[in-house]
Amino acid sequence: MKTLVIIFLNFVVTCKYICGYEILAIFPHSARSHHIYFTPLVEELATKRHNVTVINYHPVQKQPFLRQISLQDRQNASACVDIEKRMQVLSVSDFSLAYATAQVFKNIANTNCQKLMKNREVQDLIRSRAHFDLVIVEQFVTDCGLAVAYKLNAPAIGIAAHILSPWTYSRLGAPNNPAYVPNHFFGSGTKPDLFNRIKSVLINFGMNMYYTHVIQRSDQEIVNAVYPDTPLLEDLGKNMSLIMINQYFTLTSPRLYSSNVVEVGGMHINPNYPIEDKSLINFLDSVSNGVVYISFGSVASNFPPRITNEIRRFVEKSNMRFIWKSEITDWVPPSNVFVGKWMPQAAVLCHPKVVGFISHSGMLSTSEAMHCGVPIISVPLFGEQFANGKSAVESGLGVSLDILTLNAQVLEEALQTILKEQYQKKAKELSQLWKDRPLSPMETAIFWIEYVARNKGAVNLKPPTVDMPLYQYLMIDVAFIIASSVVITFYISVKVLSLVLIAVFGKHKLKRKKVD
Template sequence: MNYHTKIITLLFILFNTVNGLNILTIFPYHGKSHFFVFKVYIQELVRRGHNVTVISHFPEAKPSKNYHDISLAGSIESIEDGQPFQRSFLIILGVGVYLASSGKENCEVLLAKKDVRDLIERKQKFDVIVVEQFNSDCALGIAYKLRAPVVGITSHILMPWHYSRFGIPNNPSFVSFHFSEGGTKPTFFQRIERIVLDFYFKTVFYVISQRNNQNELAKYYDDIPPLEELARDIKFLLLYHNFILTGSSIFPANVIEVGGYHVKEAKPLTGDLLRFVEESEHGVIYISFGSVIKSSTMPADKVKDVLDVMSHLPQRFIWKWETKTILMDKNKLYVSDWLPQIDILGHPKTVAFWSHSGMGSTTEAIHFGVPMVAMPVVGDQPANAAAVEESGLGVQLQIRDLNKDNLLAAFKKVLDPKFRENAKQVSKAWHDRPMSPLNSAVYWTEFAARYPNFTFTAAAAKVPCYQYYNLDVVATFILLFLVLIYCSKRILSLCCRKAQTQEQSNRSKNKKRTKRD
């Protein structure tokens, strides 16, 4: 490195140090798959010289000097390999209760942490506070006490209670619903289901999670405004979307699509896995249902169907499987309870991906252009699976329809050269953006810090419900219509009476004439 290069590098470091922001990030949820996405964003903030304090359940093993953990680890067991391999309406209802109750618990753990309360007691100055938007609004109360602008962030599509707070239209006839099938083209029954589930999820969130969060905050601080009001004051929402996958939606200017920033470049495979992939003449099909769902809980009859399908296809298979059971010849099937997913999907010999269609896995598939067989289980997976099919990235296969014939047909469809080529085009469009998703996420975070007194909230978010749906206007028109009908009836009645009176008068005159005659 020559003298001038050293000077430029030193100036760059000094510039970043002087202009670095003091950022607080709050991730109270204990789901590892969520934080796996956020971690990339946090590391980029740190890399750019910002001083970042991270409240989460997943502290860094070797943090850099401008990365500061406030660890919640150990307070709640992290979510991993806990969901059975099944899907039903009762499970969906159970998810609503889980989200609300865990939101309550997350808040209690967050506020019980003395290091968190010390931030408020010290009146520590932050330029911007980044808050996860998921199952709890408790962190918004902390942000309010610290008097800093707030940026919301997600690792998934919108939750049902997010639409109104950001002024986003939520019409069940064409807006994909987080927990339901149908995508943007729901059937009549699915529209009914969406309306029922939307009411249910919002009710349990507001009644259990948000109300308890408000009460828990009140135990420590007596001046926290209603959390829903604070939610409507969030400057920006960094939404883990991109329209290439999830379709065109009506988002206000402060909802920024940043889907895809967590995917890093694939590293070369090593050891037995490398040999298994490289020696596959027809490529490999990768199977994984994420960090929450255990493949090994799949019913035995369905496992048999899957193995039968494997034997009918020339490709080799790699399967994330949690037990030591030998399922098939090791030259045909490679199993492990942990696999380098990004490195497998990024290998040119990976020709298809059978997945639960979690947003992280789906994003990684579209990043590398690997066609998917999307089989949703829980959470936002049904909506993601619909998006996979509608975007042309893959096909859907519901758990209830999983059998040998349907799975074989799904694989044959995505393995077709024309389908694979289309998936590559979808991936190409996904990458074709004026700014990378990570740069976009960081830019709008810094933007919120630069203009803390500006309001970016859509007007629709703060309009009263009756006004948003023009209920007062409709009521006025109905009232005018009723008044018009009433007046018309009165006039018609008066005219009829006048006519009757005139007729009676004419009859009376005729009678008198008759008597005289």
């Protein structure tokens, strides 16, 4: 009997490491760039024999231990961005840009939340009370995935395909100091002047208020309509064990984070991904003086004709060779340009003959440029791309252009800048720093996922600042007591001194009167 018990216990312990954990991953945003970042993670978890269920929009590779619940919408959210309207907003002010972005975020958040909450398979999953050791929830503009984790009574960790959003700092107990933390929505950088610090404070405050009182409140109504017992989404956010973010200090500069914030920038990059298109390989092999890669992501399909025509003029007049990811069909490219609707971007950028990259400065593209050691020309359009572009400039990875003044001449001047030896050399140095880590980004992500699952939510990672009142966090009460003490002490000292002086000089005057 003892032998059977020992065998059973050994099986249970061994199975925990061989069979892995039950993991649910919720990615409710349909942007393809987010899918590109998250998918390698769930596939790697499944490869390590964790039982992974992923809720998302885009299909994942079929393999053992990986199950998908589709949200049944293959539309790419990034491809729906109206570039003309964005350019009109960009021409007004950063405040108008932030407000317009907030409105877009609300529409995205409410749409994503409704599709997640009303999905039959998701409801069946919650109804079944399936056991999960951990739920991985995308942290973009909605917290509705955290409601699913709550209903399943499972610990949750967040993951973001971009830099940390301004409304996420407080729930993590992390400082978002505009004196050195770049603003998410405009290129303030790590050393902003007084005006940009003021602007950053106002935009952060406005965005946080809008997220809490508009976006999150409307999402709360959507969630409570289906699951009335769900607590406040803000409270669920504070209960996340940790968050993994797509940034790394070599690019975005060092930040003050606690142990519940993990940088896994570049997690999606597969250094061994091959270039299989033979025509693309032949084009690269024929290059003698370097090639420049151009890609503006999915939003390029919505570029106004003026921008597309300026890029055409630029590549036609240049003596460089170009690989351009584009869906244009009404143009016959010259011999120095290779055009394709899809490119293995990281593989292209890491090719030894690629010497420059023209991009919208999404975080995936910017991190790939740094990983491969290729200088970048950033043309930010939306969201955190302005911060990414500024990070590239400050790190020395490249230059940043304003899309409102973009033309062939501006592009040519920027290209000549990044082709200089100082930029080429700096990009290679940054690439070495980017790769010099104790663990790869993927290994880091896997470790912390398993750590939280292994330690039943790892509540030890939660810093006390998460639940600390703002007045206490900023030590306003301490400052008030000290200031009050100084004022009271000064007041008493003045009063005592005046009484002493009156007593002394008053007696002296009295004696003089008696003498007289």
